[in-house]
Structure formats: C-alpha cells, structure tokens
Amino acid sequence: MFREITLGQYYPTDSILHKLDPRVKFIGTIAFIIALFLIKGPVGYGFATVVLVILIKLSKVPFRFMVKGMKAIAVILVITMLFNMFLTPGEPIFSFWILTLTKEGLATAVRMAVRLIYLVIGSSIMTLTTTPNQLTDGMETLFSPLKKLHVPVHEISMMMSIALRFIPILMEETDKIMKAQIARGADFESGNFITRIKSMIPLLVPLFVSAFRRANDLAMAMEARCYHGGEGRTQMKPLIYAGRDRTAYFLIVLFFAACIVLGILGI
Amino acid sequence: MLIELKDVSYIYSKDTVYEVRALDHVDLAIEEGQFIGIIGHTGSGKSTLIQHMNGLMKPTEGRVLFEGQDIWAEKYNLKNLRTSVGLVFQYPENQLFETDVITDVMFGPKNKGLPEAEARARAEEALKSVGIPEKSFTTSPFEHSGGQKRRIAIAGVLAMDPKVLILDEPTAGLDPQGRDEILGEIRKLHRERGITIILVTHSMEDVAEYAERLIVVNDGKIPFDGTPKEVFSHYKELEKMGLAAPEITYVMHELRDRGFPVDVTASTVEEAKESILRDLKGGVRRV
Numbered sequence: 204m205f206r207e208i209t210l211g212q213y214y215p216t217d218s219i220l221h222k223l224d225p226r227v228k229f230i231g232t233i234a235f236i237i238a239l240f241l242i243k244g245p246v247g248y249g250f251a252t253v254v255l256v257i258l259i260k261l262s263k264v265p266f267r268f269m270v271k272g273m274k275a276i277a278v279i280l281v282i283t284m285l286f287n288m289f290l291t292p293g294e295p296i297f298s299f300w301i302l303t304l305t306k307e308g309l310a311t312a313v314r315m316a317v318r319l320i321y322l323v324i325g326s327s328i329m330t331l332t333t334t335p336n337q338l339t340d341g342m343e344t345l346f347s348p349l350k351k352l353h354v355p356v357h358e359i360s361m362m363m364s365i366a367l368r369f370i371p372i373l374m375e376e377t378d379k380i381m382k383a384q385i386a387r388g389a390d391f392e393s394g395n396f397i398t399r400i401k402s403m404i405p406l407l408v409p410l411f412v413s414a415f416r417r418a419n420d421l422a423m424a425m426e427a428r429c430y431h432g433g434e435g436r437t438q439m440k441p442l443i444y445a446g447r448d449r450t451a452y453f454l455i456v457l458f459f460a461a462c463i464v465l466g467i468l469g470i
Numbered sequence: 471m472l473i474e475l476k477d478v479s480y481i482y483s484k485d486t487v488y489e490v491r492a493l494d495h496v497d498l499a500i501e502e503g504q505f506i507g508i509i510g511h512t513g514s515g516k517s518t519l520i521q522h523m524n525g526l527m528k529p530t531e532g533r534v535l536f537e538g539q540d541i542w543a544e545k546y547n548l549k550n551l552r553t554s555v556g557l558v559f560q561y562p563e564n565q566l567f568e569t570d571v572i573t574d575v576m577f578g579p580k581n582k583g584l585p586e587a588e589a590r591a592r593a594e595e596a597l598k599s600v601g602i603p604e605k606s607f608t609t610s611p612f613e614h615s616g617g618q619k620r621r622i623a624i625a626g627v628l629a630m631d632p633k634v635l636i637l638d639e640p641t642a643g644l645d646p647q648g649r650d651e652i653l654g655e656i657r658k659l660h661r662e663r664g665i666t667i668i669l670v671t672h673s674m675e676d677v678a679e680y681a682e683r684l685i686v687v688n689d690g691k692i693p694f695d696g697t698p699k700e701v702f703s704h705y706k707e708l709e710k711m712g713l714a715a716p717e718i719t720y721v722m723h724e725l726r727d728r729g730f731p732v733d734v735t736a737s738t739v740e741e742a743k744e745s746i747l748r749d750l751k752g753g754v755r756r757v
Contacts, residue, residue, distance in 0.1 A: 376564075382526050383565040386557040387626055388549060388581030405577065408567035412612070 213334045218263035220332040224448045225341030231455045232329045238459055239318050239325075241466035248317060250465060254458060255321060262332050269327045273320065280319055287312035335367035344442055350433075357433025365421070373414060380409045471538065472634060472666060473500040473523050473555070478532035479690075480518055492518040494690035495532070500668070502633070505660050507681030507698070508670045511712040515690040516670050517560075520636050523668070524555035553582045556632030560639050562623035566611040571602065571622055574611050578630040589629075596629035597622070600655050617648035624652070628659070635659065636668040641676070653680060674716040678702070678737035686713070699735045718742045 293307030343360035350356050384405045391402055480493040492515045510516040521527040525541045525548045534541050568574035572593050579589035600621040611622050641649040660667045684701045686694040688711045694701045705715035722734045733745040
C-alpha cells in the first residue's frame with residue numbers, strides 16, 4: 204500500500220542518465236528548476252518540454268513511474284491552481300458568487316501548474332536514475348568546500364544517507380505492523396476523523412518503539428566499528444568525472460543560457 | 471473443508487522490473503483439526519501463502535475459500551474471517567502497543583465487537599493458556615522478556631477464539647527452553663481446544679515432532695505435501711531446495727549404510743532410539 208510513492212525511488216536500468224555522475228545530475232536538476240522560473244513565454248515552455256521529453260527518453264524509465272510521483276502533489280496542484288485562477292486581479296471572464304475568474308488568473312494558474320508538474324518530473328528523473336547513496340555522496344563532495352566554514356557537511360550527508368536508508372525499512376515495518384493489527388481485527392479505513400486518528404495508535408506506538416530500537420542498534424554497530432565522523436575518512440567508490448560528465452555539464456550550461464535568453468526576451 | 475486455495479497465483483509489483491511471482495498456481499486444502507507444518511527457505515513464498523489464508527493478500531489469480539465461501543466475493547465479511555483465522559506474524563512482540571498486558575490482549579476481542587467484560591474474560595483465558603501468570607496482567611507489555619512478550623502477542627490473537635491459528639516462525643530468536651514451551655503450548659491448544667494449527671518454521675526437528683502433515687513450499691509451488699515421514703523420505707530433493715531432513719534422519723541413513731537394519735523413516739530422536747534399541751536387542755550383527 205506504500206509502494207506507490209516514487210519520489211525518491213530508484214528504478215534500476217541501464218541508461219546514460221544512470222551512468223552520469225550524481226553531481227552532474229544534481230546540478231542539472233537545480234539548473235532545470237531555476238530555469239523553469241526564468242522562462243516566461245510559450246517558446247520557453249516549449250523548449251523546456253522538448254528538453255524534458257528527451258531526458259525522459261534517455262532515462263529509459265517508463266513514464267508512468269514519473270506520473271505516479273505526481274499523485275503526491277495533486278492536492279497542492281489543485282489548490283494552487285484554484286487560488287491563482289480566482290484571486291488574481293484582472294480582466295474577468297465570468298463571476299460566480301464572490302469568486303471571479305480572470306484571464307490573468309487563468310494564465311498564471313496554467314503556468315504554475317506546468318512549472319510544478321515539470322519540477323516534480325525533473326526531480327523524479329534524478330531520483331529515479333540515482334541511488335540515494337550516490338546522491339548523498341554527490342552532495343557531500345559538492346558541499347565539501349563549506350567544511351572550511353565549519354559546516355558539518357559529512358555529518359549532514361551521513362544523516363541523510365541513514366534517513367534515506369531507513370525510509371523503505373520503516374515503510375516495510377509499517378506495512379507489517381498494519382497487517383498484524385488488521386489480523387487482530389483493527390480497522391484503519393472506516394469511521395470518522397477522530398476514530399481514524401485513534402485507530403492509528405496501535406500502528407504508531409509499535410512503529411516508534413521499533414524506530415528507537417533500530418536507532419539504538421545502528422549507533423551501537425557504528426561505534427563498534429570505530430566510526431568517528433568525516434575526518435580522514437575515505438570512500439570505497441570515490442566520485443571521478445568521466446568524459447560524458449563533462450559533455451553533460453556543457454549541455455547544462457547551454458540549456459541554462461538559452462533559458463536566460465528566452466526569459467529576457469519574454470517569449 | 472476449512473480453507474481451500476484454488477489455482478492461486480500472486481505476483482508482487484506486477485508489470486515492473488521488480489515483478490516477482492511469489493505463488494505459482496497453488497492448490498491447497500486444509501481440513502479442520504489438522505496440525506500442519508509449512509517449510510520452505512527464505513523467499514520461497516510461505517509468508518505470502520499464509521497471508522492469503524486470512525485475506526490479508528488478494529490473489530492475483532485464483533480463488534480462496536473459507537468454509538466453502540469465496541472470501542473475495544463482494545459481500546463477504548473479511549473482518550469475521552480474520553477473527554476465525556488467527557494469524558501470528560513473525561516477531562509478533564513488535565505489534566504490542568497498550569499500556570498494560572490485559573488491554574493489549576483485549577484489542578482483538580473488542581474489535582470483534584464483544585462487550586468489555588467478555589473481552590476481558592477471553593483475554594484472561596488466552597493469557598493463562600499461554601502461561602502468563604495473573605500478576606503480570608496489569609504490567610506494561612514492554613517490560614517483559616522477549617519470550618514473554620511473544621506469548622502475550624500470541625494470546626492477543628488467541629483471545630479472538632480463532633478456528634485456525636497460523637503461526638509464522640513463532641520460535642525465531644528464542645532460546646531452546648522458550649522454544650519448547652511455546653511449541654508445547656501450541657500443541658496443547660490443538661489437543662484440548664481442537665484448534666487447527668498451521669506452523670511455519672525452518673526447523674525440521676520441530677515439524678517432525680509436532681506436525682501430522684507437512685507442506686513444502688519452494689519457488690511459489692508446493693512440491694511435497696504429506697506426512698513428515700513421507701516428505702522426509704525425499705531428503706535428497708529437499709536438499710536441492712536448500713532444505714534438509716531432520717539430522718536424525720541422516721544418522722539413521724548412515725547407520726543403514728554401515729549395515730545396521732534400522733528404520734530410516736524415523737524422524738524424531740525418540741523414534742530413532744526405539745529403532746536402534748530394537749535392532750540391538752534383536753542381536754542382529756553387522757552384515
């Protein structure tokens with residue numbers, strides 16, 4: 204029942220995007236997201252769409268996996284669209300009660316929706332083609348200059364790796380406990396809001412107990428292996444840029460520059 | 471017939487790269503009052519199999535019947551089914567959540583819709599039948615030892631008064647004494663209350679000792695289904711599946727190979743002892 208969330212779920216296959224260095228993909232995703240907010244007109248959006256379609260094709264990940272991630276933001280999407288449609292002042296199209304749909308509002312709503320959807324798909328491409336571990340490795344190297352400013356980069360990335368690593372475990376655990384309680388006649392689906400919240404207690408208490416137990420075990424295991432933080436720590440698979448990564452950087456710069464130009468021109 | 475699986479298949483993550491066929495056209499019938507052992511190595515599909523028996527998983531193909539009725543028919547009451555087919559998961563102590571033992575055990579009966587007093591009576595009876603002393607009833611379930619917690623969790627399922635009790639490796643991680651005690655209590659439930667027991671385990675010794683019927687699961691199929699003696703006679707095939715016969719079976723085969731005419735179908739130490747003694751007393755010497 205929790206298998207539907209794809210945001211942050213790796214899809215193992217063999218594609219050029221899977222082989223890229225995680226740092227490239229991370230910077231590329233950031234560039235893509237910023238670019239989405241630079242472009243303004245139909246030409247810009249058309250350009251972004253073409254780039255996105257090419258990326259989806261390159262990733263070899265079935266498109267429905269990216270659409271699945273969209274379900275998570277469906278509610279936010281609808282709310283943003285409604286607010287934009289009815290609360291933007293401008294030329295009215297029709298009025299209903301105290302709400303007025305404006306032309307400008309409709310345009311903004313569509314733009315926001317496209318931005319949000321592209322944003323989710325764009326970041327899904329990164330998370331679907333990169334394992335969580337690669338991703339945190341990449342971020343650690345990218346942010347390592349901040350160590351000079353006494354930012355605990357290694358510790359943060361270690362915490363992120365652990366958090367990411369535990370998401371599937373805790374989900375599985377939730378699934379198991381839920382099933383065990385359903386087997387004892389628990390009902391998680393019917394009843395009003397209050398009864399539903401109450402019915403969560405048999406799920407949440409065991410989940411917390413197990414999360415604390417796991418955290419304890421992990422801390423002990425790390426200590427037993429003399430873990431002492433980032434100082435002097437080496438990696439089993441250090442990240443090294445290959446030729447294709449340099450090509451990818453070049454394409455990202457090109458894409459970003461094009462988006463800036465399109466944004467300034469306003470088309 | 472109590473539970474019937476007809477041509478049941480189950481596929482995990484259908485239509486993705488993660489697709490796994492966990493059950494492959496399984497036909498199975500479970501009669502009332504049996505003590506059944508299910509064995510299979512990790513990932514063979516045995517957990518998936520037992521979750522089909524109380525409607526926690528819906529077969530991708532095929533039908534599941536309980537007392538002759540299709541449990542996935544439109545108006546079938548799955549909640550009732552789950553109280554009739556009690557399922558104790560692996561490490562059931564992880565599902566405890568209440569502030570005291572008795573309230574935790576009452577969770578099942580109360581969900582069944584029983585009034586407070588009756589739920590309490592059921593819970594007390596269930597706790598006693600798994601050997602939890604009365605003075606522990608009002609203590610926190612979390613302050614007990616692993617073995618005790620597991621008993622409390624089993625009582626939580628037992629208190630719903632199920633016709634069938636399915637236990638998924640109830641002895642995993644327990645010391646030998648705790649293991650014998652829990653299995654002894656399960657046998658008592660079977661003998662005294664006539665509850666049908668389905669025991670999933672890795673221990674060949676346990677199934678040889680307790681089960682009257684043994685079902686082997688391998689790769690989502692059921693290659694062997696019979697009395698433990700029949701199944702263990704295929705010990706060479708079992709080994710190919712990553713399983714084995716009880717150790718004593720090997721001892722008996724070795725003895726036979728060295729010329730002692732002992733009974734190689736002996737699957738418990740007790741049976742083996744008798745067979746060897748009979749052989750020695752009979753004065754049969756090496757041939």
